[in-house]
Amino acid sequence: MTPKNILKYAYYPGCSLHASAGEYDLSTRELFKKLNIGLTEVPDWFCCGATPAHNVDELLSLSLCAKNLELAEQVDGDLAVACAACFSRLKTTQHVLGENAVKRKQVEKAIDAPVPLSGNVKHLLDILARDLGLERLEQAVAKPLSGLKVACYYGCLLTRPNDVPNLDCVEAPTIMEDVLKAVGAETVAWSHRLECCGANFTLSRPGVVIQLSHAILDSAKAAGADCIMVACPLCHGNLDIRQKEIEGVYNALYAMPVFYITQLVGLAAGLGADKLGLDALIVNPMPLLKEKGLV
């Protein structure tokens, strides 16, 4: 057993973190370095298939995830996943293949290898809140985020479904709020924490995303939040990149920065804006952070 104070993980960034969510990848690596948590990227990982694969071809989706689980075996430690969709797919795959011997056989034939089912798949939130622990997180704070009112947005896939071993309570999770409170921020109580943002309809039916994400932004604003925090690149894309468009359609003004969890925790840990990729956010967070004295 590894001693408790040395944490190291195999890291599965997922496609978005190497493209549109580069700042999530950057801030994750920098924050984990700062917290002395080891991250080694899984060599040659593949796309997990995300929603489109399981939408039309469950066997393909399971096989792609099983292949990634097999690749992750090469690296020591539990598998750390940043993207909520990848996390959900990898976890669901482990669960489904553990329960269903027929599907496991088919998948093992497809990837031509046994599927490792015992390894732990963990979301970054889980690592920060439980493996590192809130106490040690508190100790790592250099600049408490005091006065910053954050709406924690879980979205769909972090906590669902409830038959798969889970990150937190499926209807009333608190893990994001716990982490943020540990770094000194204030969290608001609001209605749309677990509502869908429209997810991958952003490509095929953007109108859906505009309607659903508008409800989320509206609810966060009404609850008095300064900003939203997410842990999923797709939620981020919908709430941040499309925010201006939503403001136009609904004749509203939000100017609501949308941060990744690692950006806010990184800020509290004393990392500079350049190491957190804050300039890559579409809704400029600098006026807010300056006002609160955080940059």
Place this chain on the structure above:
Amino acid sequence: MKKKKMLLSAETMDISFVRKVEALSGTSVRRCFQCGKCSAGCPMATFMEHPPNRVVRLLQLGQWRRILEGRSIWYCASCETCSTRCPNKVHLASIMDALRKLSWDAEGPSKESYVQLANKLFLQNIRTYGRQYEMRLAAVFNVKSGQFLKDLMLGPKLITKGKLKVFHQKNKNMTEIEKIFSRIEAMRENGEAL
């Protein structure tokens, strides 16, 4: 939508298809007692002609053609709220997956083509590159769906922010991914998998 009269008889109720859905999804439609919690929590129900609970009811009655003809299944966001809240453990999200797969395989008569096109391009990208290549995905989608100007205003901003990479990531081990795709195809040809 014009209401078609529903006649229930041995001829109109096709239960063999429903059995296939149950086998693929690993869940039973017979457990549903129509409480409607799934539709109450569904973020996409307003976009669907058959809300989730009615999809299950139609399956119970063997009226699957009505489902596949519409766009309900393609407007499901896979948020899994329905499965999470079902008091009878009907895994509706998996039923939606199974219905989409059967419709997809049959190149069914659904009206919803944009979502299907997006899915197809997404999977093609995985087979070709091993990873997702967002810029290509969006560009090819716009061309193939004839919406050349869609989200054009977002493009320059995303490129300057480094969110759209002109050079894409590619997996080095492409033979592996091709093998997975072709093994699955072979299994289906031999009837070893659905």
